[in-house]
Amino acid sequence: MNKPLDYAIRYSRRKTAAIHITQQGVELRLPHGVSESWGHQFIQQKRDWIERKLKEQSRYTQHIPNLEWGSTILWHGQPVPLTYQPATQASLKLTPHGFVFSAKTEPNKEIRKKWLADFFKQEARNYLTSLTNEKVAALNLQDQLKAVRLRYTKSKWGHCSSVGNIQYNWLIMGAPFEVIDYLVCHEVSHLIHLNHSPAFWQQVAKICPDYKKHQAWLKQEGVRLAWF
Template structure:
């Protein structure tokens, strides 16, 4: 069972978890929300955990200082949609509208976040369905259903039944990044692994995928800083 302890001043909450598989103490600072967790071997003591954390305190605080600030979705906030920053602006409209530099939302700040989230999910589904169908046709394969989730550990997945899952937050990334993830997951319809043969399929579907994969690794975590 996980336990929470506090480190230093101001206190940093740290989640402790004992694991039978762990052979050493393992520290992690989430790039998504800044949560700190420490995994310990089953026989490790609380004193060992505290000593280890004190020795790593400066490192932990350095990582937390570099965390992107959270952004609450509300009128006046700036939100990237398909990689382009848009100012959320309330106006007399019945539905959310995507403009070149603005995201127009119906007046009523209390519902802005929910309305924007629903709009983004619909837009993400449209873009991902189109990209998946295009890549599947090029591959000569068919996929099952598409599911959207707000996942933190992965941007997409493909089941052995051919069903595809994507994070709807991909709609915040530049369009070629979303397209790369679709190509990646569709390629699993042919290769359910990450072998050289799999990456050859990805390259066939999207020859210039490498910079988009690199963008996601470098900037993807920041897409979770937007709070709906």
């Protein structure tokens, strides 16, 4: 006998039923007026698909860094351990021995996450702004670039708006230098082509010939950057 599926039902003003697999579990979203009994039948019809997606998610989450002492996170593509040393002054430093958290008492996981986020944001602000300006200047696109910004998102590594604002997910600093370079080339190319047309990808290839390899790294290994 199959083990019962654990799922939640949520009603909304949507027009069709949909199943969402999230970190919190399985959620069935139904239009108002649809009975729960119909929803239960719908779930059973999609059971094979749900179980396949849950297995994929399980494999995915196994690679998310947990920020425990001694565990590692990626920094420029290299695994760097998290360590603690007692000290009177609180700080976080990147040393040859890893990310060293110094404080009177061991900072808990939420504090570790905040300190790491602050470190990544500061490094990203300096590095990504400089690299973006460099590539924009090489393409003579200074008039098209309005600003370089940072923002954490779950679904995007970068974004370029129609008015020339380029936005990066600061977690990208965990990726290898060449992957970061590809992301910058990708977003700068949107200043010329605000789409993903063949002409856009031709432009990306001009300034990043191996872009497909770096694109594949992000797709396959990006979960290892997702510690926040």
